[in-house]
Amino acid sequence: MKHSIQRQLTFSLAMLLVVVGLVLAQAGLWIVDRGLRQHMQDNLQTQAESLLAALIKGPQGIELNSRHHDAVFLKPFSGHYFIIEFNQQRWRSRSLWDFELPEVEAMGFSEQLRPGPEQQQLLIYQGQYRRYKTDIKVTVAHDYSPVLISFQQAQIIGGGLGLLALLLTLLLQWRLVRRALQPLEQARVQIEQLQLGQRSQLEQDAPVELQPLVQQVNRLLLHTEDTLQRSRKGLGNLGHALKTPLAVLMSLLRREELQKQPELLALIQEQLQQIEQRIQRELTRARLSGDALPGAFFECGQELPGLFQLMNRVHGDVLTLSWQAAANLRLPYERDDILEMLGNLLDNACKWADSRVELGIEQVGTDYCVRVDDDGPGIEESQRQQVQKRGSRLDEQSAGHGLGLGIVRDIVETLGGTLQLLDSPLGGLRVEIQLPTRL
Amino acid sequence: MRLLLVEDNVALADELCAGLQQLGYAVDWLADGRDAAYQGAVEPYDLIILDLGLPGLSGLEVLAQWRAAAISTPVLILTARSTWSERIDGLKAGADDYLTKPFHQEELYLRVQALLRRSHGFANQNHLQAAGLGLDEARQIVHSQGQEIELTGAEFRLLRYFMLHQGQILSKSHLAEHLYDGETERDSNVLEVHVNHLRRKLGRTVIETHRGQGYRFTGAGVQP
Numbered sequence: 001m002k003h004s005i006q007r008q009l010t011f012s013l014a015m016l017l018v019v020v021g022l023v024l025a026q027a028g029l030w031i032v033d034r035g036l037r038q039h040m041q042d043n044l045q046t047q048a049e050s051l052l053a054a055l056i057k058g059p060q061g062i063e064l065n066s067r068h069h070d071a072v073f074l075k076p077f078s079g080h081y082f083i084i085e086f087n088q089q090r091w092r093s094r095s096l097w098d099f100e101l102p103e104v105e106a107m108g109f110s111e112q113l114r115p116g117p118e119q120q121q122l123l124i125y126q127g128q129y130r131r132y133k134t135d136i137k138v139t140v141a142h143d144y145s146p147v148l149i150s151f152q153q154a155q156i157i158g159g160g161l162g163l164l165a166l167l168l169t170l171l172l173q174w175r176l177v178r179r180a181l182q183p184l185e186q187a188r189v190q191i192e193q194l195q196l197g198q199r200s201q202l203e204q205d206a207p208v209e210l211q212p213l214v215q216q217v218n219r220l221l222l223h224t225e226d227t228l229q230r231s232r233k234g235l236g237n238l239g240h241a242l243k244t245p246l247a248v249l250m251s252l253l254r255r256e257e258l259q260k261q262p263e264l265l266a267l268i269q270e271q272l273q274q275i276e277q278r279i280q281r282e283l284t285r286a287r288l289s290g291d292a293l294p295g296a297f298f299e300c301g302q303e304l305p306g307l308f309q310l311m312n313r314v315h316g317d318v319l320t321l322s323w324q325a326a327a328n329l330r331l332p333y334e335r336d337d338i339l340e341m342l343g344n345l346l347d348n349a350c351k352w353a354d355s356r357v358e359l360g361i362e363q364v365g366t367d368y369c370v371r372v373d374d375d376g377p378g379i380e381e382s383q384r385q386q387v388q389k390r391g392s393r394l395d396e397q398s399a400g401h402g403l404g405l406g407i408v409r410d411i412v413e414t415l416g417g418t419l420q421l422l423d424s425p426l427g428g429l430r431v432e433i434q435l436p437t438r439l
Numbered sequence: 440m441r442l443l444l445v446e447d448n449v450a451l452a453d454e455l456c457a458g459l460q461q462l463g464y465a466v467d468w469l470a471d472g473r474d475a476a477y478q479g480a481v482e483p484y485d486l487i488i489l490d491l492g493l494p495g496l497s498g499l500e501v502l503a504q505w506r507a508a509a510i511s512t513p514v515l516i517l518t519a520r521s522t523w524s525e526r527i528d529g530l531k532a533g534a535d536d537y538l539t540k541p542f543h544q545e546e547l548y549l550r551v552q553a554l555l556r557r558s559h560g561f562a563n564q565n566h567l568q569a570a571g572l573g574l575d576e577a578r579q580i581v582h583s584q585g586q587e588i589e590l591t592g593a594e595f596r597l598l599r600y601f602m603l604h605q606g607q608i609l610s611k612s613h614l615a616e617h618l619y620d621g622e623t624e625r626d627s628n629v630l631e632v633h634v635n636h637l638r639r640k641l642g643r644t645v646i647e648t649h650r651g652q653g654y655r656f657t658g659a660g661v662q663p
Contacts, residue, residue, distance in 0.1 A: 236520055240492045243519035244448045246541035251454035254544055276541050280521065287522065306527045313536060317562075336524040343523030 005184075009177050014170055021162045029151060037123065040142055041109050044125035048138045051082055052129050055136065062132055064091060077117050079143030086136040101141055113144055121145040183207045187214065194221075196332055196437070200296075232287055239283050246276055284407050288337060288414045298338040300361055301327040307342060315350040315357075325361040331368055332437060333415055341411040345372045345431055348405060352376030356426055368435040376428035384421040405431070440555060440600060441465040441617045443482070445475040445498070446490040446517065455488070458544050459551075463579065463596040465620040472496030476504045483616050484512050486555055488547075491518035491529070499532050506533035513558040515550060517542075552576050559603040569602040570658015572641070581641070588640050597633050601646065601656035610653035 047070075054065045064084070072080040073093035083101055084091040099117040104110045107126050116122040120143040129136045183206050193199045201221060206214045249272055252258070258265050304323050311321050331338055342359065349357045353374035360371045405419075408431070412419045417435035424430035442459060446452040447470045459466045467482070469475045472493035479487055479501070491498035502514055513535040518525070521539035529537050536554050538547055556564055567574040573582035579595040581588045590598060596618050601609070615625040634646055634654060647655045 237492075239521070240519035240540075243521075243540040244451060244492075247519075248448065248450045248454065250541045251451060251458070251544050254454075254458070272541070284522070303527070306531060307523065310523075310526055310530055310537070313530075336522060339523040339527065343526075 006174070006177055006181060010170060010174055013173055014166065017166050017169060021166065025155070025158055025162065029155065033147075033151065036147055037144075040123050040144065041125060044109075044123060044140045044142055045127070047080075047082070047142075048125055048127045048140045051084065051138055051140070052127075052131060052136065055084070055131060057132050062086065062089075062134060062136075077120070079116075079120060079146075081116075081122075081141040083139040084136060085139075086134045101139060104139070114141075116141065116143055116145075119145065121148060183210050191217075198332075200225075235283055235286055239279060242279055243276075246272060246279075281407060281410075284340060285410050287340075288411055296332070296334045298331040298333055298335050300325040300329040300331070303335065303339060304342075304359075307339060307346070310343075311346050311350065311357075314347075318355075319350055319353055320356050321346070321350070321358075322356075323359040323361075325359075326363075329361060329363060331361070331435065333435070337411055337415065341408050341433070342370070342372075344405075344407045344411075345370075345433075348372075348408075349374040349376070349429070349431070353428060358426065364434075366437040368437075370433040370435065372431045373424040373426045374428040375424070375426040378423065378428040379421060408433075440485045440596070440603075441467070441483070441620060442551070443475070443479055443484045443487045444468045445472070445479075445487065445493065445501070446470065447493050448490075455544070455547070458548065462548055462576065463592055463599065464551075465596075465618055465623070467621050470494070472498065472501050476501045479505055479512065480508055480510055482621065483613075485617055486551060486558070487512055487514045488551070489514050489516050489534075491516060491520060499529065502529075502532050502534060513554050515547075515554055517547070555603065561603070567599065567602055569605045570645075570656070572598075572602060572658065574599060574602055583641060590640070591636070593629075593633050594636055594640070597630075598637055598641075601637075601654075605656050605658060608649050608652050608655045613653065 051064075055062055056065045057063075070080065072078045073082060073095050075095055076097040077099070078095045080093070081096045081101060082091075082093045083096075097117070101116075101122070101124070102114045104114070104124050104126050107128055110124045110126070113121040114124055122141040123144045124139065124141045126137065126139045129138060187202065187206065187210060190199065190202050194202070201218050202214045204214065204218075249268075253265060253269060253272075258268075304325060308321055308323060315321065346357060346359060349372050353376045356373075356375045358371075358373045360369075360373075362369050409419055412433055412435070415435055417433055420432045420434075422430040422432055440463070442464045444452060444455055444459070444466055446455065446468070449470070452468050452470070456466050456468055467478070467484075469478060470493075472495035474495070475489070475493070476496055489498050489502060493501070496504075498516065498518070502516075505512070505514070514533065515536045515538060516529045516534040517538050517540065518529070519540040526537045526539075535558070536550055538550055552567075556562075556567055561567060561569075567576065571584065574595075575582065576599070579590055579592065581590060581595075581598060597614070600614065600617060611627045611630055612625075614630055615627065618630075619625055638646055645656065645658060647657055649655055
C-alpha cells in the first residue's frame with residue numbers, strides 16, 4: 001500500500017490515543033485503589049482498637065463485651081472478621097464460621113490480599129497489644145472483593161466509553177484532516193488533468209503552504225513551453241537558413257553549363273537530395289515535443305478539415321480523400337506532432353494510392369487508434385519489416401514509403417505508441433497506429 | 440500574366456525571375472515584407488509568390504494584411520518551414536498553395552500554372568484548354584484541331600491571358616498592366632500588332648474588337 005498522509009495521521013493518532021488512554025485509566029485505577037486500601041487499613045486499625053477496647057476484665061478473666069462490637073462480626077461470611085489471641089486462648093468472630101484465616105507472620109498490614117471464604121479477598125491487619133497485663137494479638141480482616149468487582153465494572157465501562165471516544169475522535173480527525181488536505185487533493189486532480197492535457201496551468205489560489213509548489217510547477221511549465229518554442233523557432237531558422245541556399249543550388253542545376261555535364265549533374269543532384277532529406281528528417285525529429293507540454297490538444301473536428309483541404313490541393317485531382325472521426329474527439333498530444341504524423345502518413349498513402357485514401361481515428365478504451373488505408377499496390381508481407389527498418393536509418397536514401405514512414409515512426413515512438421503495417425480492406429496498405437493515453 | 444515574387448535571397452530570386460520570364464511571365468521582384476504588403480495591394484498582379492521569412496514584415500503577416508484588405512490575388516507560399524502545421528497555418532492565413540524549399544524549379548512552375556488555371560475556374564486540367572484551343576505552356580505552342588501552331592513569346596503571353604479570361608472584355612491598358620512588369624515601357628500599338636498576329640494564326644473571329652472598350656476572346660471560328 002502506498003504512503004498516505006491521511007492514513008498515517010489517523011494511525012498515529014489512534015496509537016497515541018490508545019496508549020495515553022490505557023496509561024491514564026490504569027493510573028487512575030491504581031490511585032483510587034491505593035486510596036481505598038489506605039482508608040480500609042485505617043478502618044481495620046480502628047476496628048482492632050475498638051475490639052481491644054471491648055475486652056473487659058470479668059469474673060472469669062478477660063471477656064469480650066459483645067455489646068461493644070459490631071453485628072457484622074456475627075453474620076457468617078459477612079466480610080468482617082477478627083481473631084483475638086492471648087494466653088493460649090483464641091477467639092474467632094462468628095462471621096468466620098468454619099473458615100480459618102490465612103496465617104500472617106508480620107505485624108501490621110499485610111501487603112497482599114489474602115484468599116478468604118467464598119472467593120473473598122481479604123485485607124488483614126494484625127496488631128499486638130498489651131492490656132490487663134496480658135499480651136493480646138488482634139487480627140482483623142475485611143473483604144476487599146466488592147471493591148475489586150466494582151473496579152472491574154469500572155474498567156469494562158471505562159474501556160467501552162474509551163473505545164467509543166476513540167472512534168468518535170478518529171472519525172472527527174479523519175474529516176478534519178480530509179478537509180485540511182483538500183487543497184492537496186485538488187492539486188493532485190489538477191496535475192492529473194495536466195497530464196491528460198485538459199489544462200495548462202495549476203490554479204493559483206492554493207493555500208499558503210502549497211503556494212511555492214504551485215508557483216514552481218507553473219513556472220516550470222511556462223519555462224518548458226518557452227524553451228520548447230524557442231528551440232523550435234531556432235530550428236526553424238536553421239532550416240530556413242540551410243534550405244534557401246539548397247534551393248538556390250538546385251536552381252543552378254538548370255544552368256546550361258551544367259546541363260552539358262550530365263554525370264556531374266546527376267552526382268550533385270543526388271548529394272543535394274540527400275542533404276535535403278537529412279535536414280528534413282533531423283528537423284522533424286528535433287522538433288518532436290513528445291509529452292513535454294501538457295495542455296496540448298489535437299482537436300480532430302477542428303484540424304482534420306484543414307489538413308484534408310491541404311491534401312486535396314495536392315492530390316485532390318486524382319484521389320478521393322476521406323476521413324472518419326468523432327467530431328468531438330480530442331487527442332491529448334501536441335497539435336504539431338499529430339499533424340506531422342497524419343500529414344506524412346496521408347502524403348505517403350497518396351503517393352501510392354490508385355484512387356482512394358481513407359483516414360480513421362477512434363478511441364479504443366484509453367488508447368487511440370489511427371488507421372490510414374489506401375488502394376495502391378500495398379507492400380508484400382515479407383518486405384514490410386524491411387521497409388520499416390530502412391526508414392529508420394539515418395542515411396535514408398529513397399523517398400516514398402521509406403522516408404515518410406520513418407518520420408511517422410519517429411513521432412509514434414516519441415508519443416509512446418506502436419505502428420503496424422497491415423493489409424487494407426481497400427486492397428492496398430493499411431498503416432495502423434496505436435497511441436496510449438499519456439500517464 | 441504578371442507575377443510578384445517576394446523573396447529575400449537574391450541568388451534564388453535571380454534564378455526564379457529568369458526562369459519565370461522564360462516562361463512568359465512578367466515578374467516584379469521585392470525583397471522586403473513592408474514593400475510587398477504595399478505593392479501587392481496596389482498593383483494588379485495575377486499571382487504572388489511569397490517567401491515567409493522576410494525582413495521587415497513576415498510573409499504570413501503580409502498575407503494576412505492582403506486578405507484583410509480583400510485582395511484575392513492567388514498566393515503561392517514558398518518557404519523552408521515545411522511542417523504540416525505550418526502549411527495548414529499558411530493555408531488558413533489565406534494562401535492558395537504551399538511549396539517548401541528546397542524545390543525543383545519545374546515543380547514551382549507547374550504549381551504556378553496550375554494555380555493560375557484554378558483561380559480562373561479551370562480546375563482539374565493538366566493543360567490550359569479553352570474554345571477548342573489547347574495551350575502547351577512548356578513548349579509555348581498552341582494545339583488547334585490537331586495541329587500545332589508555333590507562337591512567338593509575346594503571342595504566347597497574350598493568348599494565355601486571353602484563354603484564361605475567355606468571354607471577358609479586356610481593355611488595352613488592362614492587358615498592358617497584366618502582360619508587362621512594372622519597368623517595361625507600355626505601348627498599346629505593340630498590343631494591336633500581337634492581336635493581329637494571333638488572328639492571322641488562329642482565325643479572324645477568335646478575338647473580337649469592342650470599339651473604345653477593348654478586346655474579347657471568344658474562341659469562335661477557330662481555323663487551322
